Amino acid sequence: MAINHECIEACQRCATACEQCLNAMIGMDSDNNCPHCCRECIDICLLCAQAMARESRFSDAICKLCADVCDWCAQQCGAHDHDHCQQCAEACRHCAESCRAMAA
Structure with a gap:
């Protein structure tokens, strides 16, 4: 798998947006899994970007999980x-x- 800078950047932008959402939701009521999903998403997006940057043999699997x-x-x-x-x-x-x- 070649390094895909666009996908790495999409993961980084997503992690940032999730971090901002998570921060804004502190102390607010939610009737679903927001902001908990943001925490999960931040972690997998950062891992995914790192895996792609180092051309990990597990990038495909991590990208699939990240998409989910x-x-x-x-x-x-x-x-x-x-x-x-x-x-x-x-x-x-x-x-x-x-x-x-x-x-x-």
Whole structure:
């Protein structure tokens, strides 16, 4: 697997958006898994970017898992009207699409 800088950047943007969403949600009530999904998404996105940067033999599997976690987080955050949640959901959708293409 060659290094895909666009996918690495999508993972980094997603982790940043999730971090901002998580921070904004501190102390707020949520009727779903936001902001908990953000924590999971941050971790897998950063791991995914690192794995791709070092051309890990496990990049495909990590990209697949990252896409699945991003899909979940996009669904959870996308259900909220907050700007930070909507921005997070959009970054998650883009990252999932990019990672899914890498894992194919």
